[in-house]
Amino acid sequence: MKYIEEFQDPLLAERLLEDIHATVTRPWALMEVCGGQTHSIIRHGIDQLLPEEVELIHGPGCPVCVTPLELIDKALEIASRPEVIFCSFGDMLRVPGTGRDLFQVRSEGGDVRVVYSPLDALTLARENPDREVVFFGIGFETTAPPNAMAVHQAARLGLRNFSLLVSHVRVPPAIEAIMRSPDCRVRAFLAAGHVCSVMGTEEYPALAERHEVPIVVTGFEPLDILEGVRRAVRQLEAGRHTVENAYPRAVVAQGNPAARAMLDEVFSTTDRGWRGIGVIPDSGWRLAPRYREYDAEHRFSVEGITTREPAACRSGEVLQGLLKPHECEAFGTTCTPRTPLGATMVSSEGACAAYYLYRRLGGTTDAPLEASIR
Amino acid sequence: MCLAVPGKVLRIEERDGTRMASVDFGGVVKEVCLEYVPDLRVGEYTIVHVGFALQRLDEESARQTLELFENLGLLEEEFGDPWQAAEDAQRADDAQQEVRL
Ligand code: SF4
Numbered sequence: 001m002k003y004i005e006e007f008q009d010p011l012l013a014e015r016l017l018e019d020i021h022a023t024v025t026r027p028w029a030l031m032e033v034c035g036g037q038t039h040s041i042i043r044h045g046i047d048q049l050l051p052e053e054v055e056l057i058h059g060p061g062c063p064v065c066v067t068p069l070e071l072i073d074k075a076l077e078i079a080s081r082p083e084v085i086f087c088s089f090g091d092m093l094r095v096p097g098t099g100r101d102l103f104q105v106r107s108e109g110g111d112v113r114v115v116y117s118p119l120d121a122l123t124l125a126r127e128n129p130d131r132e133v134v135f136f137g138i139g140f141e142t143t144a145p146p147n148a149m150a151v152h153q154a155a156r157l158g159l160r161n162f163s164l165l166v167s168h169v170r171v172p173p174a175i176e177a178i179m180r181s182p183d184c185r186v187r188a189f190l191a192a193g194h195v196c197s198v199m200g201t202e203e204y205p206a207l208a209e210r211h212e213v214p215i216v217v218t219g220f221e222p223l224d225i226l227e228g229v230r231r232a233v234r235q236l237e238a239g240r241h242t243v244e245n246a247y248p249r250a251v252v253a254q255g256n257p258a259a260r261a262m263l264d265e266v267f268s269t270t271d272r273g274w275r276g277i278g279v280i281p282d283s284g285w286r287l288a289p290r291y292r293e294y295d296a297e298h299r300f301s302v303e304g305i306t307t308r309e310p311a312a313c314r315s316g317e318v319l320q321g322l323l324k325p326h327e328c329e330a331f332g333t334t335c336t337p338r339t340p341l342g343a344t345m346v347s348s349e350g351a352c353a354a355y356y357l358y359r360r361l362g363g364t365t366d367a368p369l370e371a372s373i374r
Numbered sequence: 375m376c377l378a379v380p381g382k383v384l385r386i387e388e389r390d391g392t393r394m395a396s397v398d399f400g401g402v403v404k405e406v407c408l409e410y411v412p413d414l415r416v417g418e419y420t421i422v423h424v425g426f427a428l429q430r431l432d433e434e435s436a437r438q439t440l441e442l443f444e445n446l447g448l449l450e451e452e453f454g455d456p457w458q459a460a461e462d463a464q465r466a467d468d469a470q471q472e473v474r475l
Binding site: 002003004006007012015016018019036089116117118119120142143145146149153156157194197198220223227248249250251252256258259262349 | 407
């Protein structure tokens, strides 16, 4: 398939690796922001091909992982109501709330449906005028425009039985928060390519300047990731810190103007809590006041929900790059994709799940993974 | 969920006032909303995420990137700025010195 296989070519990967090996002279820690990139890195073993000086730290860019527990509990509460058809992307089903997940709500009689696109939820709303259709709208800047379009279309079509349970998050404020952390070891960022396909690169030069950190917009195939690393290492070794676009086939500086206009129309920025990390100022979107009637939290008044995270789960440290998944005591023992303690073990983009799936035990244990799956 | 994948536009049509396309992902065909990339044409490639085209994939730019990878190292020797190269080498040397010290 075009644009995939070409960017997996092992001979070209060799060239990129040679260049990185020839350039690097001292240790550097790079963070790939996006969970999709984490998955690709672990799957293709890219981190193991890099010189030992280059360490890849996995960032918080897995939307499933950072959606606050409180919002999961609100979703569970709304999905349990008899009048509701609750629509979600598939990977939210097993995300643990306080005590249960959407999968369990469904087995207890809740009408929970997995959809591919938010437009599928709109179709359900049209076909079921006597039911309330709620779409679980989470995700980064890539997922926000589709969800914004669904709300916009609902308004255009006068669909009053559709609403969005929304918790969108944005990458640049997360980068800011990571750089401000006193424990921060990150010296360069591989920015998430598809986030930039939508938003462009305008927000990044100020960040690169303020924190003197190179930011390289990076794609998802193995060669894309190697090129992102190569450019970041070149900048670091030369003492530079600029924004570079290593994914020009899908990213232009101004992003997607139509999508950005729709985001401005439907959402306003807000502080957001990130699961395992805490509140980051201005780091997310909520529905703009003029679309308030499409806000599920407002429509179902699910305030006053209290939450509790399992104490054993260290996903907050994993999400900030302070801990590698296999360093968590629960990894692969009490915490597996079948019995996840934290959201990072659920989604395939979560760092814990990626390590589990590709058997990265980091030499800390010899126990066969199957032994822990009963 | 966050993943977006490239696909090829097979057919475009207007449905309920919305621009939609059939997009082929290596054999799997899905319906995709084109509202955000309205000038996409049949035969072009696009990045698709949860049923929405988010950006056109630029064939020319993809070709250039691959070419750059192919010429890596070679180009630098041929056309690189010798002063910059010398400076980089000096820096690398200095850095190595630091490490040794
Ligand atoms: S392995 Fe499980 S318990 Fe440990 S940080 Fe990851 S999700 Fe949390």
